[in-house]
Amino acid sequence: MLSQWTRANLALGRESLARREASAAPSYFKAALSPPENLGETTHPLANESETFYWAGVASSAVGDADQANIWWRKAASRREDFQKMTVQPVSDMTYWSALALRRLGRDAEAHALFLSIEIHANTLENESPQIDYFATSIPTMLLFREDLVRRNLIEARFLRAHAYLGLGRKSEALALLHSVLEMDHNQIRAADLLRDQEKQVLPERRH
Numbered sequence: 001m002l003s004q005w006t007r008a009n010l011a012l013g014r015e016s017l018a019r020r021e022a023s024a025a026p027s028y029f030k031a032a033l034s035p036p037e038n039l040g041e042t043t044h045p046l047a048n049e050s051e052t053f054y055w056a057g058v059a060s061s062a063v064g065d066a067d068q069a070n071i072w073w074r075k076a077a078s079r080r081e082d083f084q085k086m087t088v089q090p091v092s093d094m095t096y097w098s099a100l101a102l103r104r105l106g107r108d109a110e111a112h113a114l115f116l117s118i119e120i121h122a123n124t125l126e127n128e129s130p131q132i133d134y135f136a137t138s139i140p141t142m143l144l145f146r147e148d149l150v151r152r153n154l155i156e157a158r159f160l161r162a163h164a165y166l167g168l169g170r171k172s173e174a175l176a177l178l179h180s181v182l183e184m185d186h187n188q189i190r191a192a193d194l195l196r197d198q199e200k201q202v203l204p205e206r207r208h
Helices: 002-018 022-033 050-062 066-078 095-104 108-127 136-144 149-167 171-184 189-200
Strands: 082-084 087-089
Touching: 002 022, 002 050, 002 189, 022 050, 050 066, 050 095, 066 095, 095 108, 095 149, 108 149, 149 171, 149 189, 171 189
Parallel strands: none
Antiparallel strands: 082 087
8 A cells, every 4th residue: 555655646746747736746745755654554664765755856846945855856866775575675766766866966977877887787687597585475476376587587677777778868768668668567557657757758857
């Protein structure tokens, strides 16, 4: 439920920005960071929330609050690792938003280096031998389904490479990768969201 809450509020906030209704956007991004208690879930302390921080900065900038925008972007830029698959990952899809925040802060060289690190990680992931995650919550999947781990790695690698290419200005290649990811896995909602943002041009990257 937590992921749906976050995704819904991010979508509503981005839609407000796309419709030039900037005044409504900040409340959605703040809501994404403050899930209600009745959800029965809370954000893991090690989870990377750079995407929400980045968009909160964009919304603050859109309503003319430059100081608050920079606070949000510094928070996004400061995050690197992410807690996914029951372990801390050095690179994830959240890394892209950290790099965008760096770019917004005028730290272009750092942003470029981070986009390159995403590409390197994607290449490594695509070529490594996948391992089964042995933890309790994976047991039902292991018992009921025969998951193609190589295919899973390929999908994730292409998804991350699309992020890197977007940041490096290779947009046509990035869009092709996102379409490829969705062809391989129609349920990859984060790829669908990113593709929708690009098609609507909801991702302003101008330096503040």
